[in-house]
Amino acid sequence: MNEIEISEWVKQNAGLMPETVFTLKELAHIAMCMHHIYRWYYEDYPIGHFLTAMVKNDFCDACFHADDMNRKALYLYALFLVNKMPGDYRTKGES
Secondary structure, eight states, X not given: OOHHHHHHHHHHXXXXXXXXXXXXXXXXXXXXXXXXXXXXXXXXXXXXHHHHHHHTTOHHHHXXXXXXXXXXXXXXXXXXXXXXXXXXXXXXXXX
């Protein structure tokens, strides 16, 4: 997936959270982070504490490292990991 495809996916799936309002800036940030996860998996792109916790499936650590914007989007990150990343991303995250 490229950045544009991920951005479109984020915009479409943000609708699954109708009670949560995202600004265009927030959606762009979330898409960028998801693209970083994608690059981490396929290119060994370095990711920070929050995204590392996400790929390790460590909910508590992810919550502690998330800023306000990413905390709002935890559900979207979970959807992305489950639906768009290969099933072994957690194994790679633990290594």
